[in-house]
Amino acid sequence: MNIWTPGTSINNGRYIIQQYLGRGGFGIAYSAIDQKKAKIVVIKTLNPTQISPEEFRTEERKFYNEGMRLAKCNPHRHIVEVYEFIEINGISGMVMEFIDGDNLALYTRENEGLAETEALHYIDQIGQALEHIHALGFLHRDVKPNNIILRQNTKEAVLIDFGLAREYTLGAEVNMTNARSKGYAPIEQYERYGKFGDYTDVYALAATLYNLLTNNEPLPAEFRKTGIALPPPQQFNPKISDRINAAILQGMELEAAKRPQTVREFRATLGLVINPVVNISMPSPVNYTSITIPEKPQENITTPQTIKQNIKFNSSSGIDYQKLRDLLAQREWKEADEETRRLMLAVTKREKENWLDANSIHNFPCEDLRIIDELWVQSSNGRFGFSVQKKIYQSCGGTLEYNEETWDKFGEKIGWKRRKLLGMAGNWLSEHDTNYDITAPPGHLPSALRGTTGKSGLSSLASRLADCHL
Template sequence: MLQPGQYLKQRPHFIVEAEIGGGGFGVTFKAKHRDLNFPVVIKTPNSRLQKDANYPKYVKGFRKEGRILAEITQNHHPNIVRIIDFFEEDNLPCLVMDFVKGENLYNLIQAQGILSEQVAIDYIKQIAQALSICHQQGIIHRDAHPGNMILRENSNTVVLIDFGLAGNINSQSINQNGNLAFAPWEQMLETEKLPTLDIYTLAASLFYLVTGDTPISSLARKMTNRDLIPPKELNSRISEKLNHAIIKGLELEPQNRPQTMQEWVGLFPRAGDDEVELKSDVGMDYRKLQNYLKAGNWKEADEQTRRVMLAVAKREKEGYLDTNSIDNFPCADLRTIDQLWVKYSNGKFGFSVQKRIYQSFGGTREYDEIWEKFGDKVGWREGGSWLYYKDITFDIKAPEGHLPVGWALFLEKICLFRSSWSVWSLSRRDL
């Protein structure tokens, strides 16, 4: 086993800093390049395996799969952690990978709450595409749960990490259970691993992202005949099509699941599949806003959003929304406006998108530094200065979260105090 503080004889430029994870197959360590001062992750086989009769086969598989992953990631695949080196330290195989800076999706949900349907689908589709490439090369991840998906810092890219390398080698010393909350029951058996295993785990991950809960374990369903609770019972706002896709991925028997990632992702809802129900608690008509968004008339839609929000809050005279009016803005109306923006921008614009970005910076009422970071991220600031409303980009090519903007800016000159309170208040609402 590697030890914190250890300099590696075969790669003396690396110093081991700390153990950051371990499982039945391997142990991961954070290390640092001494000269260049950048972090890496080093993965080694679990020490318990060295006494196993199949250890030589495991090492051979470790090398082989590491080589395949290196080939897959040599062009910097955005959604798979990059392999950058392989060596043996005192007969201990060591696989060196990039250290991905960011938050894993499990912790993100615990801290910030569930994701919108469109954002959750986007994240899972990134991982599904990465796994599809791995499956074509004969690699099954076996543990693709939210804890192994890192949302790269200051981006919307999700990176899959911690492959259970050489996990197809049968061994009594290896715990093959993975994360039980996300694992299919057949993962407990020493049988051939198929893509349907990763499909189940990814479906369970998507269940978690949109409900904040994990599905009833497959083992409990298998042994005690417990029924799966559909995700829509826990979150009524998700579409029927997404509910169906998750349930199909969580079929108890592997032969009843979609057999490839492409087949499973094909069950996901697409833009235009489901019309937004134009609900309002105060009788507001949202058809004009819907028509503007459907036609891609982003500026007209932004101005209409401002008009309807002021009318709903009865703030037309004041011309802006204060914290109290956003705190008490009718839930049905807030969700309708958000869902319209999310739907017709394919998940790029909307309150829930802005909320996620604001919270990613630790958004609180203490707005100064965080509000500036938020403004930079969504494109409301350039060169350290806030934009006038006339300089806003009313185009689908604008940065994520750029629109709607009129509800927050309101005036020709930005009022930072009102705007930051508005975003902070919005970030506390359930969207």
């Protein structure tokens, strides 16, 4: 099989090869035009010229298994999507999402290292992807900057290359290939047989953060095992905070037992989540003492200029919040509510579906959620906002699980449901009955998620608010 040239038609004309992208291991990748859907895709296939006939069927089975593992992890906004498997002249091919952007290794080199805030933003996103993968019973085993691509427009991080991903059972000794990426693989990955767990990917994620902040490859674990100490990242970049420096070193401990045991625990050491263990039977232990909900509406007007002093209006997702700021400053509550809904669908790329599912809420970017909430809280002098709604929701006994009685109490308290009168059950008001006025009950706005998530949506939002320190 020769390398396809631009213009080559494959799969009965369904795909037209656009260009050769490169190769890695025994695989080769191309960009192609999907004639049916009129979009660019990536087609990955084996390269028989690099594999002996005796090994080909074994490698083909591994290739197919990689695609199956990846397919099981979809959909997730921070994991590359696989669309289908095809056969081309007897060779299996995998049709995947094309991500227009640079890998994180190239982006880091071009910028000579990243600022701490930006690096943590990407680590948080890939951490969420790994949590999703681990929940399905897989380890990625090859997390590194080269396997993370930043979408060109949104700078959203996406994890790729599941060639080394394997199923595992926590605490059990299993046999795995000892293939690895030096500098990012923990010491247990140098052995074919041993105990592997979430902490295996934690090491690689910490090593990735090391590289992003220092623009240096981490010292390989095999060298460190001989007694050579890992230079602290602060040695290369004094601007790294003490907390992040310590978290990276802990995440890259040679002994697996000394590392954070899960990605969520590691994210907590970085300050990206509040509590690595979420107790779904109790409200999230966020301190809301700094939030005050006025019992009576305040009459002082917030102007766009006063809001602008504290909040930025262009997120790393590429979303512009200036229109929302202006509508809120002018107290155009209805238009601001509609704009909030539009923006949240745009951030999650669910305009077509026109509603937010639990996964999109769980992975909603903290930066965008914080901007929206702060705009609402400031413009209403603490009366409206998602964080205000969460405080009220938790005061009604709300947890991360949907409960009808709690939801009814919450609805009555914020004015989305009529209260019970003379023993008669109150009814839920329609969205048309929303009170777009500062005199509305605290937490009444925004109502943007009310019609887009279902009744359990706020419990998911409450969880995400806690993760985002809101």
